[in-house]
Amino acid sequence: MQIEKLIEKIKHYRWLSVGLLIPIMVIGLLLVILVKQDTAPSSVGLVSSPQLNTGEKHEKGVKKMAGNDKKPTDKETERKDRITVDLKGAVKKPAVYTLKQDSRVNDLLLLAGGVTDQADTKSINLAQKLTDEMVVYVASIGEDRPVEIVGTKAHDDVDSAAAQATDKININTADLAQLQKLSGVGMKKAQDIINYREQNGKFNQPEDLGNVSGFGEKSLEKLKGSVAVD
Incomplete structure (x- = not known):
């Protein structure tokens, strides 16, 4: 009798165990489904994160572009503070140079590497200020031409024509x-x-320029009609 009761109890607990196992399995299945649902948005987030980074890069790019917009303004301001001078003649590196305003002839010659051995250094005013569009010509020793010519050739032609058309230059x-x-x-x-x-003392006549060193007959002939005395 006791054996039969024991068997009945085992059967009873077996069905009870089965009955408990089924809810546990259902709960576990539900938990798995919920976990999958929770992980789904995270995977989407991983995909979209590069887009967010791209957006950040785009914003940085916009900021950089905005910064670049200011640079041309700075460059324009810098250009206003610069002058361009054409250096020619007996210098080591004749060329067109851009310098700061209030630069001197000495600054220009330093950029050009200095003058050559043939340069007439006595006739160069190293302290002279430079101006925009100035042409600086360094003459060679014994050369009969201006050391420094201010302005462009077209400007000089206009000045020359104007000088001939108007008053002569009074050498006194x-x-x-x-x-x-x-x-x-x-x-x-x-x-x-x-x-x-x-x-x-004063020159009595234009021909008296011949008494000045460097003025020969050819020079006087060129200056005839351009000079006057009072």
Whole structure:
């Protein structure tokens, strides 16, 4: 009898175990489904994250572009503070140079590597300020041409024509810059004219320029009709 009761109890607990197992399996299945649903959005997030990064890069790109928009303004401002000068003659590197405003002839020659051995260094004013579109010509020793010519050739032609069409240059009152407007007269010759009249008094006639060093018959012939005395 006891054996039969024991068997009945085992059968009873077996069905009870089966009954408990089924709900557990259902709960486990539900948990698996819920976990899958939770993981699905995370995978989407991983796919979209590069897009978010792309968006950030795009924003950075926009910021960079915005920064680039300011740079041209800075460059324009920098250009306004620059001058362009054409250097020619007896220099090591004749070329067109861009320098800061208020630069001097000395600064320009340093950029060009200096002058050659044939340069007439006595006629160069290293302290002279440069201006935009200036043409600086360094003459060679014994060369009869201006050391420094201000402005472009077209501008010089206009000035020359204007000088011929209007008043002549008075060699007794003209300053250094005015004298350099004369054909073939550079800074050195202009200074020689001023030195001569300071030492010997005023010129009595244009031909008296022949008494100044560097002015021969050919020079006087070129200046005929361009100079005057008071």
